[in-house]
Amino acid sequence: MVDVAVMVKASLDANMIRVDSSGKLLIEEIPLVISEYDRNAVEEAVRIKEKFGGKIAVFSVVTWGPLAKRINDTESVLREALAMGADEAYMVTDERLINANPLQTAIALASAVKKTGNYDLYLTGEASMDVISAQIASRIGTILNLPTVTFARAIELDIENKKVKVLRDLEDSLQWIEASLPAVISVTGEINRARLPMLLQIRRAFAKPLKKFTLNDLNIQLLDVGHRRESVRLLMVSRKNIIIEASTFDEVSEKLISKLIEEGVIKPRI
Amino acid sequence: MVETVIVFGERPSLLVDASGLVAELLRNGFSTSMIGITVSNGDVNEAARYGFDKLYVIEGAVLPDQVSEVISKIFNEVKPRLLIGSATKTGNDILARVSAKHNLPMLTEVLSVSLDGNNIIFERNILGGRAISREVTSKHAAVTVPIKKFKPFEISQKIAAIEKVSPPVSNVRLVSFEEKKKSEVNIEAADTVVGVGRGFKSKDDLKLAFDLASIIDAQVGCSRPIAADLKWLPEDVWIGISSKKIRPKLYVAIGISGAPQHISAVDAKVIVSINKDKNAPIFKYSDYSVIADLYQFLPVFIKKLKEKTIK
Numbered sequence: 001m002v003d004v005a006v007m008v009k010a011s012l013d014a015n016m017i018r019v020d021s022s023g024k025l026l027i028e029e030i031p032l033v034i035s036e037y038d039r040n041a042v043e044e045a046v047r048i049k050e051k052f053g054g055k056i057a058v059f060s061v062v063t064w065g066p067l068a069k070r071i072n073d074t075e076s077v078l079r080e081a082l083a084m085g086a087d088e089a090y091m092v093t094d095e096r097l098i099n100a101n102p103l104q105t106a107i108a109l110a111s112a113v114k115k116t117g118n119y120d121l122y123l124t125g126e127a128s129m130d131v132i133s134a135q136i137a138s139r140i141g142t143i144l145n146l147p148t149v150t151f152a153r154a155i156e157l158d159i160e161n162k163k164v165k166v167l168r169d170l171e172d173s174l175q176w177i178e179a180s181l182p183a184v185i186s187v188t189g190e191i192n193r194a195r196l197p198m199l200l201q202i203r204r205a206f207a208k209p210l211k212k213f214t215l216n217d218l219n220i221q222l223l224d225v226g227h228r229r230e231s232v233r234l235l236m237v238s239r240k241n242i243i244i245e246a247s248t249f250d251e252v253s254e255k256l257i258s259k260l261i262e263e264g265v266i267k268p269r270i
Numbered sequence: 271m272v273e274t275v276i277v278f279g280e281r282p283s284l285l286v287d288a289s290g291l292v293a294e295l296l297r298n299g300f301s302t303s304m305i306g307i308t309v310s311n312g313d314v315n316e317a318a319r320y321g322f323d324k325l326y327v328i329e330g331a332v333l334p335d336q337v338s339e340v341i342s343k344i345f346n347e348v349k350p351r352l353l354i355g356s357a358t359k360t361g362n363d364i365l366a367r368v369s370a371k372h373n374l375p376m377l378t379e380v381l382s383v384s385l386d387g388n389n390i391i392f393e394r395n396i397l398g399g400r401a402i403s404r405e406v407t408s409k410h411a412a413v414t415v416p417i418k419k420f421k422p423f424e425i426s427q428k429i430a431a432i433e434k435v436s437p438p439v440s441n442v443r444l445v446s447f448e449e450k451k452k453s454e455v456n457i458e459a460a461d462t463v464v465g466v467g468r469g470f471k472s473k474d475d476l477k478l479a480f481d482l483a484s485i486i487d488a489q490v491g492c493s494r495p496i497a498a499d500l501k502w503l504p505e506d507v508w509i510g511i512s513s514k515k516i517r518p519k520l521y522v523a524i525g526i527s528g529a530p531q532h533i534s535a536v537d538a539k540v541i542v543s544i545n546k547d548k549n550a551p552i553f554k555y556s557d558y559s560v561i562a563d564l565y566q567f568l569p570v571f572i573k574k575l576k577e578k579t580i581k
Contacts, residue, residue, distance in 0.1 A: 012397060014397045014398035014400060014530040015529075015530060015551070017397065017400055017401075025401055101375050102366075102375075102376065103369065103370070103373065103374070103375050103376070106370065126512070127512075129398065129530075129531075130396060130397055131396045131403070132378065132379070132395075132396065132511065133376070133377075133378045134359075134362045134363075134366070134378055135362070135366035135369070135376055135378065138334070138362075138363050138364075138366035138367045138370065139366050139367070139369065139370040140370075141367070141370075142338075142366075142367045142370035142371055143370055147335070147441045147442045148334075148335065148367070148442075149442060150334070150359065150363045151359050151363075165445065170358075170359050170360065171358060171359060172449060172450050172452075172506075173447060173448060173449050173450055174447070174448050174450060175444060175445075175446070175447045176444075176445040176446045176447075177333075177442050177443065177444060177445065178442065178443040178445050179441070179442040179443070183442075188512070189494070189498070189512075190498045193499075223373055225373055225374065225375045225409060225410075225411075226375070226407055226408035226409030226410075226411075227375035227377075227405065227406070227407050227408075227409075227411060228405065228406055229403055229404070229405050230391070230404045230405065230406050231403075231404045232396065232401050232402070232403050232404070233401060233402050233404070234400065234401050235395070235399065235400055235401055235402055237554075237555055239541065239554070239555055239556055239557050240556075240557040240558065241553070241554070241556065241557070241559070242557060242558050242559065243553075243559045243560075243561065244558055244559065244560050245561075249562065249566065249567050249570040249571070250570055250574065252560060252562070252567070252570075252571075253567075253570050253571045253573075253574035253575075254574060254578075256542065256558055256560065256571070257574055257575060257578050257579065259558055260520065260540065260542070260558075261578075261579070263520075263539070263540050263557075264519075265462070265519045265520035265539065265540050266462075266486055266520065266575075266579050267579055267580050267581070268578060268579060268580075269577070269578055269579055269580050
């Protein structure tokens with residue numbers, strides 16, 4: 001039996017950027033989706049459960065506003081994890097956590113985890129897809145004072161000896177790291193291919209428990225660490241967006257080649 | 271007023287690179303004393319000449335928890351305004367651990383720094399490189415900087431006092447370690463890059479892209495599925511925010527749909543996209559788009575390039 005806690009972010013969908021007519025970014029309109037690498041973390045937990053038994057709890061902190069709408073979005077994200085095979089879900093939601101930074105998010109997650117039980121393994125994605133801070137595993141591991149291994153490409157559990165072996169995927173090397181359980185691990189997108197839940201599993205997920213905590217429920221104060229997000233602005237990409245069209249590929253090729261010669265990025269045969 | 275900063279680099283070369291942020295702060299009128307921390311079993315005399323007042327050298331540590339313990343101790347003694355590191359996987363991991371110990375906010379991969387009174391303001395990319403977040407810090411903070419983002423100090427005659435530190439024992443064990451296979455190409459430095467994606471049906475078909483690349487003297491890179499899932503090409507030519515970032519004059523994206531993680535890793539003067547799906551997101555980020563089946567278009571395009579261009 002291996003009990004696993006998975007940290008899952010309801011992340012802004014970078015494929016669905018919303019702007020108003022003046023080009024201003026409308027963050028409150030951008031849909032939230034399960035952060036890609038966190039989905040891999042849920043998948044890994046489900047595979048571990050299939051092999052060794054145990055239960056899976058998923059945790060999420062609502063960090064984008066407006067609160068009421070984002071609670072619904074986060075609930076959908078957690079239901080997706082439940083449909084994949086997690087057993088119970090916990091959401092930390094508090095007006096004070098809107099725009100929380102990774103420090104505040106990690107404290108909220110660690111507190112929620114501690115409140116709900118003891119786990120053998122704590123998993124999360126290597127980074128969220130919206131703000132890509134890549135800090136949560138290292139922070140939670142430090143707060144809980146547990147062995148922590150980041151960027152896992154493979155996880156091998158040795159239940160008898162209460163150990164885990166992790167293939168750590170770095171820029172130019174691969175490391176096998178062994179840690180004793182309980183441990184905190186962040187996973188890369190290469191660790192597995194996440195399943196798509198079946199309709200029946202999606203229906204069943206609605207019967208699984210989903211509990212909400214506020215900061216007061218967790219007995220924690222929000223730390224003021226002198227950091228705030230002042231603004232977010234859209235990065236304007238100014239590309240020419242010219243579609244090269246013609247009736248034959250010969251002509252398309254000639255048009256494209258002459259454009260690239262004009263740009264000075266390929267050299268003409270004189 | 272002089273505030274202290276600590277710069278950490280997991281290798282001496284990365285230490286020097288990350289200290290570029292401090293050089294940038296000085297240009298903005300910030301005054302500081304700079305302490306360096308690095309990991310090395312060799313000679314660090316050169317690194318010690320890049321503007322550091324003191325340099326701590328951790329010997330024999332390879333694991334993040336060991337290094338973060340050492341930094342944490344020095345942090346406690348010095349209480350620096352900023353803790354700066356390289357935005358590598360290891361750098362981010364180590365600084366996040368130190369940040370958790372000392373309740374520091376941490377900003378990963380900052381792109382710019384400026385001062386406003388007592389506030390230090392950083393900008394960073396969010397939303398897959400499509401937006402810039404401007405963040406203000408008024409107290410202690412940790413930041414990591416992308417490699418080669420800020421110009422380091424000039425090397426000087428002043429050599430920092432060097433103190434060697436033995437790390438504590440790690441709470442995990444390194445069982446084995448292997449260098450990743452390197453292909454012959456350095457895609458990050460290439461002037462022209464051809465990118466291949468899922469539009470290719472088989473590994474053999476990539477020959478079309480390599481033929482094109484040989485004519486325009488380009489290196490071939492790829493999107494994530496080609497390297498990570500299908501393993502048709504080595505991972506060191508995978509273009510994406512969690513792998514290689516490219517800055518060529520010309521990028522030709524073939525059969526690539528254009529996920530945010532891919533797009534934000536491409537900083538090219540001219541982008542050409544070839545894709546049969548007219549709704550592929552890559553077209554929004556392209557200067558020249560050809561909406562066509564690559565299997566029909568590439569042979570013709572290659573033939574014409576041979577006729578009309580030279581390397």
